[in-house]
Amino acid sequence: MKESLDPGCSCGCDNHGNKEPVSGLQSTGVSIMLKMDYTQAGCGIEPKNTFADYEKPGYILSSFVEDFILSDTGLVPKVKTKMDKSDIKATIMVRSGIGRNNYKVAPGLYCVGNPDKTSEVMITANFKLTFDHLRRELENINAWILVLDTRGVNVWCAAGKGTFSTKELVKRIKLCSLEKVVDHKRVIVPQLGATGVAAKTVKRESGFRVVYGPVRAKDIPAFLGNNRKADKKMRMVTFTFIERLILTPVELNTILKPALITSVVLIFLSGFGPGIFSFSSAFGRGMVSVLALIVGIISGAVITPTLLPYIPFKEFAAKGIISGAVFAALLFLLISSAIYGVAAFISLFLFIVAISSYLSMNFTGATPFTSPSGVEKEMKRFIPVQVIALVISTGLWIYSAF
Amino acid sequence: MEDIRYLDDVSSLVLNQDKCIGCGLCTEVCPHNVFELRQGKSTIIDFNACMECGACVNNCPSNALEVSPGVG
Structure with missing residues (x-):
C-alpha cells in the first residue's frame, strides 16, 4: 500500500518547521528544487x-x-x-x-x-x-x-x-x-x-x-x-437505490466463503438415499440444492437491499421472507421437472426463504437508519424462525430422497 | 430518508428538556432530523427516525440527552 511521504514525524505532517529552511520553493508548478547541489x-x-x-x-x-x-x-x-x-x-x-x-x-x-x-x-x-x-x-x-x-x-x-x-x-x-x-x-x-x-x-x-x-x-x-x-x-x-446497490458486491463477497462450505455440505446431504449414499444423487440433487442456495443468496443479499423500500414490512428479516418466497416460486417455475415430490418442494422453499431472511437481516448492519435496539428486537424474533425453517428443510430434503 | 423507515417505538433516546439550554447542536448533528428547536428548547419531532447513533448525546453540552442501544 502506498504511503505518503513522511519526512519528519509520526503524524505524517512533515518536519514541524524546525529543520533547515527551505529556499526556492514555489507553491505552484513542478520545478521545485531544494537544497540540491x-x-x-x-x-x-x-x-x-x-x-x-x-x-x-x-x-x-x-x-x-x-x-x-x-x-x-x-x-x-x-x-x-x-x-x-x-x-x-x-x-x-x-x-x-x-x-x-x-x-x-x-x-x-x-x-x-x-x-x-x-x-x-x-x-x-x-x-x-x-x-x-x-x-x-x-x-x-x-x-x-x-x-x-x-x-x-x-x-x-x-x-x-x-x-x-x-x-x-x-x-x-x-x-x-x-x-x-x-x-x-x-x-x-x-x-x-x-x-x-x-x-x-x-x-x-x-x-x-x-x-x-x-x-x-x-x-x-x-x-x-x-x-x-x-x-x-x-x-x-440518504439511502438511495444507487447507494444501496453499490453495497451489494461487498455483501456477496463476504458470503462467498460460507456459501462454498454450505455447498459442499449440501452436496453431501443430497447423496443420502435408499442406497445409503449415491454419488449420482449427490450430484443431481446436490446441484438443485446449490441452485436453491444461490437463489436464496441473491434474494437476501441483492434483491432485498436494492428493493428495500418497495418490499412490505419494516423488519428486514420479514422483507427477506417475502423476496425469498417470490424467488423460490420463480425457481420452481424454471426447474420444476428436476424436483421430485412435495417434500422436496417444501424443503427447497423453506431453505431459500431462511437464507434470504437471514441475509436480509444481516444487511441492517450496512444501512444508515437501523437502530441497534430495533435490530436486536428483530433478531430475537426471527432467528428462531430461520433456524426452525432450516431444520425442517434439512429433514424434508433427506426424507424426500427415499 | 422519509420513504424508508425502520421499526417504531424501539429507540432508547431520552431527552430531558429541563436540562436543555437550547444551543441547537443536536439539531445540527442528528442525521435523521429527529430534533427541532421550539421556544428555545430542543424537542423530539421524529422519535421513530432515531437510529441511536449517539451524535446528539456526545455533543450535548448540558447532558440533556441519553441513549442506550443494545448490542445490536
Missing part, C-alpha cells in the same frame, strides 16, 4: 524526477500528491482533486470487497489548492475511499486536510467504533501543530463524525472549535459558500 550531480544530466527531493528510503510517494507547499510547520503534500486511473481501479476493487481492510492513506496534514493561514481545515478519516471522496469535491478550493488515523475505516463507522474520536482529533491537531498552520481556531468535522467527537471536549483540550460540516462531501462547496452553514438537506443521510 547540482555541481556534484555529475554527468551533466538534467535531473528529471521533480520529486526527487521528497523521496525517502522505504517510502513511496503517493500518486495523489501533485506538489508540496511550505507552511509554518514545514512541507505539506498538496493533493490532486482529480482521480487518476489507479484511484478508479482501486475504488472498483474495494467496492467489490477486495483489499478493503487495508486501503489507507497516511494520517496527517495535507492540502488542496494554495491554502494560507485563513484557509479552512477539513477533518477526515484515513480510509482512502473517504479521502478520495473529499479531495475530489475540493476543486478550486484552498484548504487544509487533516487526516485522522481511523485504521482505514470511513468516518461514520470509525466514529461508532471509537477511532474517529475526540482523543484522536485532539492528538492529531497537536501532532501537526495546527495552531501554527492557521490563524483561526476552527476545524470542520464531517457531521457523521459527531458520533465519535464531543465538540466541547475538543475545544477544551485543543483550543479548536468544531464546526460540523455537511454529511456528504459534495455539499462542502455550498456549505463553505454559505458561511459554513449546512441546510436541512445537507444534514440528513
Whole structure:
C-alpha cells in the first residue's frame, strides 16, 4: 500500500518547521528544487524526477500528491482533486470487497489548492475511499486536510467504533501543530463524525472549535459558500437505490466463503438415499440444492437491499421472507421437472426463504437508519424462525430422497 | 430518508428538556432530523427516525440527552 511521504514525524505532517529552511520553493508548478547541489550531480544530466527531493528510503510517494507547499510547520503534500486511473481501479476493487481492510492513506496534514493561514481545515478519516471522496469535491478550493488515523475505516463507522474520536482529533491537531498552520481556531468535522467527537471536549483540550460540516462531501462547496452553514438537506443521510446497490458486491463477497462450505455440505446431504449414499444423487440433487442456495443468496443479499423500500414490512428479516418466497416460486417455475415430490418442494422453499431472511437481516448492519435496539428486537424474533425453517428443510430434503 | 423507515417505538433516546439550554447542536448533528428547536428548547419531532447513533448525546453540552442501544 502506498504511503505518503513522511519526512519528519509520526503524524505524517512533515518536519514541524524546525529543520533547515527551505529556499526556492514555489507553491505552484513542478520545478521545485531544494537544497540540491547540482555541481556534484555529475554527468551533466538534467535531473528529471521533480520529486526527487521528497523521496525517502522505504517510502513511496503517493500518486495523489501533485506538489508540496511550505507552511509554518514545514512541507505539506498538496493533493490532486482529480482521480487518476489507479484511484478508479482501486475504488472498483474495494467496492467489490477486495483489499478493503487495508486501503489507507497516511494520517496527517495535507492540502488542496494554495491554502494560507485563513484557509479552512477539513477533518477526515484515513480510509482512502473517504479521502478520495473529499479531495475530489475540493476543486478550486484552498484548504487544509487533516487526516485522522481511523485504521482505514470511513468516518461514520470509525466514529461508532471509537477511532474517529475526540482523543484522536485532539492528538492529531497537536501532532501537526495546527495552531501554527492557521490563524483561526476552527476545524470542520464531517457531521457523521459527531458520533465519535464531543465538540466541547475538543475545544477544551485543543483550543479548536468544531464546526460540523455537511454529511456528504459534495455539499462542502455550498456549505463553505454559505458561511459554513449546512441546510436541512445537507444534514440528513440518504439511502438511495444507487447507494444501496453499490453495497451489494461487498455483501456477496463476504458470503462467498460460507456459501462454498454450505455447498459442499449440501452436496453431501443430497447423496443420502435408499442406497445409503449415491454419488449420482449427490450430484443431481446436490446441484438443485446449490441452485436453491444461490437463489436464496441473491434474494437476501441483492434483491432485498436494492428493493428495500418497495418490499412490505419494516423488519428486514420479514422483507427477506417475502423476496425469498417470490424467488423460490420463480425457481420452481424454471426447474420444476428436476424436483421430485412435495417434500422436496417444501424443503427447497423453506431453505431459500431462511437464507434470504437471514441475509436480509444481516444487511441492517450496512444501512444508515437501523437502530441497534430495533435490530436486536428483530433478531430475537426471527432467528428462531430461520433456524426452525432450516431444520425442517434439512429433514424434508433427506426424507424426500427415499 | 422519509420513504424508508425502520421499526417504531424501539429507540432508547431520552431527552430531558429541563436540562436543555437550547444551543441547537443536536439539531445540527442528528442525521435523521429527529430534533427541532421550539421556544428555545430542543424537542423530539421524529422519535421513530432515531437510529441511536449517539451524535446528539456526545455533543450535548448540558447532558440533556441519553441513549442506550443494545448490542445490536
